[in-house]
Amino acid sequence: MKIRYTLYTLVIGSLLMNAQENLDFSGRKNLLSPEVNGKTVTFRLLAPKASSVKIQGNWMPAKGTEAGSLDLQKGRDGVWSLSESGLSPDIYTYSFVVDGVKANDPNNSYQVRDVSSVMSMILVDGKQSENYKVQNVPHGTVSKRWYASKGLKEDRRMTVYTPPGYETSKEKFPVLYLLHGMGGDEEAWMTLGRASQILDNLIAQGKAKPMIVVMPNGHTSNSAAPGESSKGLYQIEMKTSDIFSGEMETYFKEMMDFTESNYRTKSDAKNRAVAGLSMGGFHSLYISANQPKTFDYVGLFSPAILPPDINMSPIYQDLDAKLKIQQANAYKLYWIAIGNTDFLYKNVEEYRQKLDKMKFKYQYVESEDGHTWSNWRTYLNEFVPQLFN
Amino acid sequence: MKIRYTLYTLVIGSLLMNAQENLDFSGRKNLLSPEVNGKTVTFRLLAPKASSVKIQGNWMPAKGTEAGSLDLQKGRDGVWSLSESGLSPDIYTYSFVVDGVKANDPNNSYQVRDVSSVMSMILVDGKQSENYKVQNVPHGTVSKRWYASKGLKEDRRMTVYTPPGYETSKEKFPVLYLLHGMGGDEEAWMTLGRASQILDNLIAQGKAKPMIVVMPNGHTSNSAAPGESSKGLYQIEMKTSDIFSGEMETYFKEMMDFTESNYRTKSDAKNRAVAGLSMGGFHSLYISANQPKTFDYVGLFSPAILPPDINMSPIYQDLDAKLKIQQANAYKLYWIAIGNTDFLYKNVEEYRQKLDKMKFKYQYVESEDGHTWSNWRTYLNEFVPQLFN
Numbered sequence: 001m002k003i004r005y006t007l008y009t010l011v012i013g014s015l016l017m018n019a020q021e022n023l024d025f026s027g028r029k030n031l032l033s034p035e036v037n038g039k040t041v042t043f044r045l046l047a048p049k050a051s052s053v054k055i056q057g058n059w060m061p062a063k064g065t066e067a068g069s070l071d072l073q074k075g076r077d078g079v080w081s082l083s084e085s086g087l088s089p090d091i092y093t094y095s096f097v098v099d100g101v102k103a104n105d106p107n108n109s110y111q112v113r114d115v116s117s118v119m120s121m122i123l124v125d126g127k128q129s130e131n132y133k134v135q136n137v138p139h140g141t142v143s144k145r146w147y148a149s150k151g152l153k154e155d156r157r158m159t160v161y162t163p164p165g166y167e168t169s170k171e172k173f174p175v176l177y178l179l180h181g182m183g184g185d186e187e188a189w190m191t192l193g194r195a196s197q198i199l200d201n202l203i204a205q206g207k208a209k210p211m212i213v214v215m216p217n218g219h220t221s222n223s224a225a226p227g228e229s230s231k232g233l234y235q236i237e238m239k240t241s242d243i244f245s246g247e248m249e250t251y252f253k254e255m256m257d258f259t260e261s262n263y264r265t266k267s268d269a270k271n272r273a274v275a276g277l278s279m280g281g282f283h284s285l286y287i288s289a290n291q292p293k294t295f296d297y298v299g300l301f302s303p304a305i306l307p308p309d310i311n312m313s314p315i316y317q318d319l320d321a322k323l324k325i326q327q328a329n330a331y332k333l334y335w336i337a338i339g340n341t342d343f344l345y346k347n348v349e350e351y352r353q354k355l356d357k358m359k360f361k362y363q364y365v366e367s368e369d370g371h372t373w374s375n376w377r378t379y380l381n382e383f384v385p386q387l388f389n
Numbered sequence: 390m391k392i393r394y395t396l397y398t399l400v401i402g403s404l405l406m407n408a409q410e411n412l413d414f415s416g417r418k419n420l421l422s423p424e425v426n427g428k429t430v431t432f433r434l435l436a437p438k439a440s441s442v443k444i445q446g447n448w449m450p451a452k453g454t455e456a457g458s459l460d461l462q463k464g465r466d467g468v469w470s471l472s473e474s475g476l477s478p479d480i481y482t483y484s485f486v487v488d489g490v491k492a493n494d495p496n497n498s499y500q501v502r503d504v505s506s507v508m509s510m511i512l513v514d515g516k517q518s519e520n521y522k523v524q525n526v527p528h529g530t531v532s533k534r535w536y537a538s539k540g541l542k543e544d545r546r547m548t549v550y551t552p553p554g555y556e557t558s559k560e561k562f563p564v565l566y567l568l569h570g571m572g573g574d575e576e577a578w579m580t581l582g583r584a585s586q587i588l589d590n591l592i593a594q595g596k597a598k599p600m601i602v603v604m605p606n607g608h609t610s611n612s613a614a615p616g617e618s619s620k621g622l623y624q625i626e627m628k629t630s631d632i633f634s635g636e637m638e639t640y641f642k643e644m645m646d647f648t649e650s651n652y653r654t655k656s657d658a659k660n661r662a663v664a665g666l667s668m669g670g671f672h673s674l675y676i677s678a679n680q681p682k683t684f685d686y687v688g689l690f691s692p693a694i695l696p697p698d699i700n701m702s703p704i705y706q707d708l709d710a711k712l713k714i715q716q717a718n719a720y721k722l723y724w725i726a727i728g729n730t731d732f733l734y735k736n737v738e739e740y741r742q743k744l745d746k747m748k749f750k751y752q753y754v755e756s757e758d759g760h761t762w763s764n765w766r767t768y769l770n771e772f773v774p775q776l777f778n
Binding site for chain 1: 435487490492493505506527530557617619
């Protein structure tokens with residue numbers, strides 16, 4: 001294979017030259033990091049000049065007001081390392097902290113953005129995480145699509161998952177509208193949420209009906225994810241002011257109309273679901289209450305049920321009366337889930353008491369832990385099989 | 390806005406608690422970095438404990454066998470900074486090096502993967518870079534779609550750009566097949582290549598015909614980008630062995646057939662183009678030569694025209710005879726571009742001499758610099774307006 005060797009030599013040679021692009025695809029360079037071995041993960045970093053290397057992982061308990069971290073040990077040749085064992089099957093994110101500065105793992109090219117932070121990512125194999133993996137099953141198509149919002153006077157970007165075979169079928173499909181949280185955007189459910197993997201796998205297992213999943217951007221002050229709008233490449237400008245403005249809920253319908261006129265959808269209540277996490281759970285509550293005959297399936301994942309200012313929008317007015325109309329319709333599922341240490345736990349408890357008092361039928365799932373993507377992936381994986389049956 | 394303040398307080402409070410997800414979307418935290426002011430960019434990093442902070446940028450000349458870097462200066466409060474001026478309008482990538490360890494800019498959430506490295510990214514505004522930005526123009530749809538490869542016995546992932554209005558029109562469109570380099574995958578032209586922005590903008594300016602752009606994965610040993618195939622989440626395993634195997638060129642046709650039967654395409658030579666960078670330029674040469682009546686437009690961007698082992702595949706045999714058949718057909722454009730310091734310059738020169746000798750008509754563009762994404766973006770921006778006229 002002399003020729004290939006020649007090409008490789010040429011390419012490696014080019015790395016040393018001025019103004020040639022990085023063509024190094026040797027991947028892991030000198031170090032294997034992370035090394036996942038069952039539930040044990042070893043992290044390694046070459047840092048001979050550093051005097052301290054720590055790792056912050058989202059599985060570590062915080063210490064008072066500081067994020068949890070652990071020290072790596074310096075070994076031969078300046079390689080620092082740490083093994084963590086007993087990690088249950090799931091997706092985890094982490095960063096190194098080198099002499100006080102955050103650095104992602106240079107040997108792990110898989111990084112994921114959460115809000116404005118970019119972190120290294122790992123997956124620990126097992127039953128709980130099997131649906132988060134890209135498995136060897138038929139895959140749906142994931143599109144970034146723009147629609148014109150008359151209400152907001154701009155084009156807005158959304159992510160659309162169409163199930164395997166959608167393009168070549170003539171069938172119509174039910175639709176799940178899946179909403180992100182305050183720090184997210186139209187990409188969040190696809191990256192940390194693993195929505196396309198969860199859907200592909202559940203459909204392949206026969207546990208979920210083939211469905212379209214529409215993931216809009218829930219911030220009306222942004223038309224798209226950071227860097228994907230005309231606001232600019234690297235600027236992150238998420239405002240809190242749009243959260244309780246009522247705009248998301250008000251203009252939801254035009255996005256839904258766009259979906260139903262641009263995709264082959266079954267367009268009746270029993271083929272529509274709306275669900276969301278945190279802020280998206282709040283949105284789902286008000287969207288479904290304000291269109292009380294529209295969704296037979298509602299999912300509130302760790303919903304941020306905080307009392308809105310009713311003067312902000314008619315959307316927030318007369319909730320009890322709206323819930324009564326919703327109740328009178330024979331919806332199939334009103335599903336609420338929250339972790340037992342979530343900072344929104346009490347708010348959800350109060351909302352449940354209101355529902356109990358009015359005998360509004362719902363299902364309630366209480367999981368361990370708090371306001372985490374680990375919970376939201378689990379909730380999606382549990383919610384989707386209950387839809388459109 | 391008492392209520393919003395309450396929510397915000399709750400959320401910030403949650404950051405300090407155990408096992409709550411990162412909801413901090415304040416974005417830039419304490420520091421503005423990078424600060425782009427015309428052609429001057431200031432980089433800042435908070436690193437009070439570090440004894441050395443450097444920056445490596447892809448605009449810096451290398452020093453011997455070392456990548457180019459510059460020192461940041463330590464200022465008050467442990468903030469290190471450096472201003473670079475005279476950066477011409479373009480996209481640049483950079484990383485900090487803190488006490489010898491690479492760290493991306495924690496205040497710049499826009500990062501981009503090139504091969505297995507993830508780097509921070511900036512855009513300097515100006516005429517040259519205006520088509521690389523998301524402008525306020527109609528946007529096409531970008532899809533990740535899987536197709537079944539009978540030849541390779543697996544499902545494979547590709548990126549498809551359909552022009553604005555594709556979904557609601559009944560029209561058929563011409564197709565550009567756009568191929569990546571050795572270190573790339575089906576995502577490369579969309580991230581560092583800015584293909585969807587370039588197409589959106591050229592179409593909006595009336596400089597390019599609305600077209601479909603299909604970007605397959607050019608490594609037959611991988612079905613999808615790292616982390617997007619069933620090989621696993623973070624493992625990068627790009628082999629050199631598939632580069633000259635002839636498989637990419639052989640199985641190109643089934644991918645083309647899939648495209649033409651799944652999208653509304655104009656399916657004749659004058660509505661087909663194939664172009665690629667580096668390895669993708671090599672592929673484009675052999676794909677077009679082996680289907681000599683199929684593409685009226687061919688683009689070789691810094692093509693890796695290295696002599697293949699003709700025993701590897703019939704694809705590589707009888708090139709001269711194939712080129713003669715291609716020549717006999719009245720193709721519209723055979724476009725070759727390369728930088729004057731590219732390590733492949735001499736190979737391209739020899740190929741041009743061969744074409745000259747046989748009076749094979751082509752256009753040649755020689756740019757400054759080497760084997761860079763800066764050149765490939767420029768080439769795409771120049772090539773696309775010449776198609777399908």
